[in-house]
Amino acid sequence: MPELVVNGERHDVEGPAMRTLAETLREDLGLTGTKIACGEGHCGACTVLVDGAPTLSCITLVHAVGDREVTTIEGLRDHPLVDAFVRADALQCGFCTPGQIVSASALVRDQPEPARDDIRHAMAGNLCRCGTYPKIEEAILAVAADAD
Ligand code: FES
Ligand code: FES
Incomplete structure (x- = not known):
């Protein structure tokens, strides 16, 4: 076992x-x-x-x-990304959101100040059928800005 x-x-x-x-x-x-x-x-x-x-x-x-x-x-329930996703309205149906936040947590851990291209590259494997990509970027950038 x-x-x-x-x-x-x-x-x-x-x-x-x-x-x-x-x-x-x-x-x-x-x-x-x-x-x-x-x-x-x-x-x-x-x-x-x-x-x-x-x-x-x-x-x-x-x-x-x-x-x-x-x-x-x-x-990751206490990770600042959770709040940032809500504040940025970075979800619609929410089905992709757990996976998005998990991937984003690794990004902001490894790269505390990611550029938009870094975010797009790191998040490329996480699809969102609701098309919330711009809001997801906003949420990640907000966490990066708060970490300054
Ligand atoms: S459910 Fe695992 S990659 Fe789609
Ligand atoms: S919020 Fe619906 S799939 Fe991403």
């Missing part, structure tokens, strides 16, 4: 060898903030951090995670 460290807590998880990290998070651990949209690694909705790196949990097998630390949107 593999162990999984999620948001600082250790869990025993089980399931078939082909079980994905996204399924384990949502169905076994009840962490439904991680969304599954395409389920094929194309949209970014399922993005979580694995040892700090944005990772598509729908195409990551839970057995492959090992003892690396997983951070989901639930583990």
Whole structure:
């Protein structure tokens, strides 16, 4: 039975060898903030951090995670990006938003003052069917400005 460290807590998880990290998070651990949209690694909705790196949990097998630390949107509830997304009105249906915030958290951690091009590059794997991209940029720039 593999162990999984999620948001600082250790869990025993089980399931078939082909079980994905996204399924384990949502169905076994009840962490439904991680969304599954395409389920094929194309949209970014399922993005979580694995040892700090944005990772598509729908195409990551839970057995492959090992003892690396997983951070989901639930583990980022106090991150300033959450408030910045609300203030910038950076969501419509909100389905892509957890993945957007997870990816953006890695960006502002590694690059506290990103240019717009840096943001577009870092966020390119996170699609938004509602087209909120300009507002997402605004939210990320606001967090960067506040960190000054
Ligand atoms: S649901 Fe994982 S990339 Fe789309
Ligand atoms: S807010 Fe609807 S998909 Fe992004």
